[in-house]
Amino acid sequence: EAQVTQNPRYLITVTGKKLTVTCSQNMNHEYMSWYRQDPGLGLRQIYYSMNVEVTDKGDVPEGYKVSRKEKRNFPLILESPSPNQTSLYFCASSLSGANTEAFFGQGTRLTVV
């Protein structure tokens, strides 16, 4: 089954404790991206990757890191999480770019206390 898999689905952590949210796709897509979704602000793009070893900032990259060492994986790293990073996070992949259909993961609900 074609899918984007994120883990974990739910995470509660403390301020400053490094964490990684994993994202994997099995559709051989070139383009992957991370979004955060907050009430009243909608989906905002954090980082995106056009291909392996090619990443770039989206609209809200501060406090986040990403890497794309393999085509199928695109982890999101929070080196020192803060409470304002409490949010619902989505990973998505597309065949070749932002102008092709995005397939989203199930979401990761992150709470930073």
Add this chain to the structure above:
Amino acid sequence: QKEVEQDPGPLSVPEGAIVSLNCTYSNSAFQYFMWYRQYSRKGPELLMYTYSSGNKEDGRFTAQVDKSSKYISLFIRDSQPSDSATYLCSVTGGGNKLTFGTGTQLKVEL
């Protein structure tokens, strides 16, 4: 000014009603316009895709793009309770960044 503006709702309509959802955008370079549907506790899913101006119809759904006024619309005919979801417009100029509206929450009541 936000790149994409969307009325957040919530919008409540009776079953069978025609629903009109709208977004405005600011950048005339945007060429690709999409509507995603998001059910509660799920990730968004593509509903309609339009390139440049014009209309596109798929069953009960019609997407319209008016590039001269930078206005995009989604119409739902004969709305059903299963259409209750959040609808997100999205725009992009090409291969890189994708920008979403804030989403409109729709509830179709029996």
